Amino acid sequence: MGRFRVFLEYEGTRYSGWQVQKNARTVQGELLRASRKLFETPEMEFMGAGRTDAGVHALRQVAHLDVRTVLAPEIIRMKLNDDLPADINILEVEKCPANFHARHDAVARSYLYQISRRRTAFAKRFVWWVRDRLDVGKMETAAGHFAGMKDFRSFTADDPAEKSTEVLIEDIRMREAGDLILIRITGSHFLWKMVRRMVGILAETGRGKLAPAGVAALLEGGSDAPAKLTAPPSGLFMERVYYRGDPRDLPFLPVMDVGRGS
Numbered sequence: 001m002g003r004f005r006v007f008l009e010y011e012g013t014r015y016s017g018w019q020v021q022k023n024a025r026t027v028q029g030e031l032l033r034a035s036r037k038l039f040e041t042p043e044m045e046f047m048g049a050g051r052t053d054a055g056v057h058a059l060r061q062v063a064h065l066d067v068r069t070v071l072a073p074e075i076i077r078m079k080l081n082d083d084l085p086a087d088i089n090i091l092e093v094e095k096c097p098a099n100f101h102a103r104h105d106a107v108a109r110s111y112l113y114q115i116s117r118r119r120t121a122f123a124k125r126f127v128w129w130v131r132d133r134l135d136v137g138k139m140e141t142a143a144g145h146f147a148g149m150k151d152f153r154s155f156t157a158d159d160p161a162e163k164s165t166e167v168l169i170e171d172i173r174m175r176e177a178g179d180l181i182l183i184r185i186t187g188s189h190f191l192w193k194m195v196r197r198m199v200g201i202l203a204e205t206g207r208g209k210l211a212p213a214g215v216a217a218l219l220e221g222g223s224d225a226p227a228k229l230t231a232p233p234s235g236l237f238m239e240r241v242y243y244r245g246d247p248r249d250l251p252f253l254p255v256m257d258v259g260r261g262s
Contacts, residue, residue, distance in 0.1 A: 001066050002068065002069065003065070004073060004076065005093070006063045006065050007090070007093075008091055010088040012233065017054045018048050018061075020032065032044070034080050039069055049241040050106075050241065053196075059237050059255065060091065060241070062102050064101065073093040073094050102241070106241050108241075109187065109188075111195045112239040113184075113185075113199045114181075115129075115134070115181040115203065123257075123258045126234060126255055126256050127235045134207065135208065136181060142201070142205040145216045145219065146185075146198060152194055154222055155201075156194045158191045172184070175252055178258065180254050182254060184239065186248075196230045197229065201215060201225070237255055
C-alpha cells in the first residue's frame with residue numbers, strides 16, 4: 001500500500017469539523033467519499049495533521065493517504081478535485097515515505113484569526129466582527145502572557161484528567177490590516193477550542209474589560225471566563241503545519257481583506 005502526502009485547503013462553514021462523524025457532514029468524510037469512488041476500495045486511510053472544529057477553515061492542512069494505486073500523484077489530485085465540493089480543494093499530492101505521519105511528525109502548527117472592526121457584506125464567513133472599539137496595544141501586551149510553555153486548562157474543553165493541557169506557544173503576534181486585526185499563534189499543538197478562547201480573552205482586554213495582566217491569572221488558576229468569551233469559528237484558519245526543516249518565513253497577510261468602511 002502506498003502513502004501520499006496531501007496538502008489541501010477548505011472553507012469550514014458548511015462542515016461539522018474535520019473528523020468523520022455519524023450523521024454529520026465533515027471534511028474528512030468528503031475526502032473519504034471521493035477517494036473510495038476514485039480507487040474503488042474501502043481499504044484506505046486519510047489522516048489529517050489536526051482536527052479543525054466545526055466552522056473552522058484551513059489554508060494548508062496536511063494529511064496522509066494510504067491506498068493501493070498505480071495513479072500518479074498529480075492524477076490523484078485532479079481526479080479527487082473533480083469529485084470534491086467547491087469548498088474543499090486539494091492543492092498538492094506527493095509520494096512520501098511509508099513512515100511519514102501527518103500528525104505525529106508535525107513539530108508545530110500556526111493558526112490565523114481575523115477580527116473585523118466593521119460589518120462586512122463580503123467576508124462575514126471569514127471574520128469575527130467586533131462592534132466595540134479595540135485597543136490593539138493592550139491586546140499585544142496581553143498576548144505576551146501566552147508565550148512559552150503554559151498550562152491551558154482554562155482555555156480548552158478537553159478534560160485535563162485525560163490528557164495534558166500544557167502547550168508550548170512558540171510565537172504570538174498581531175498586526176492591523178485596514179479594518180482587520182490579524183492574530184497569528186504558532187505552537188507545538190493546540191487543544192480543543194484553545195485558539196478561539198485565547199482570541200476571546202484578547203478581545204476582552206482590547207475592550208478594556210480585562211487588564212492585560214489578568215491573562216496570567218487565568219493561566220495560573222482554573223476559570224470559566226475563557227469559555228464564556230470563546231470567539232466564533234468564522235474568523236479562524238489553520239494556517240500551516242510545520243515539519244522538521246520547513247521554513248518559518250510565512251508572510252503575515254489577511255485571507256480576505258474587508259477594505260475600509262466609510
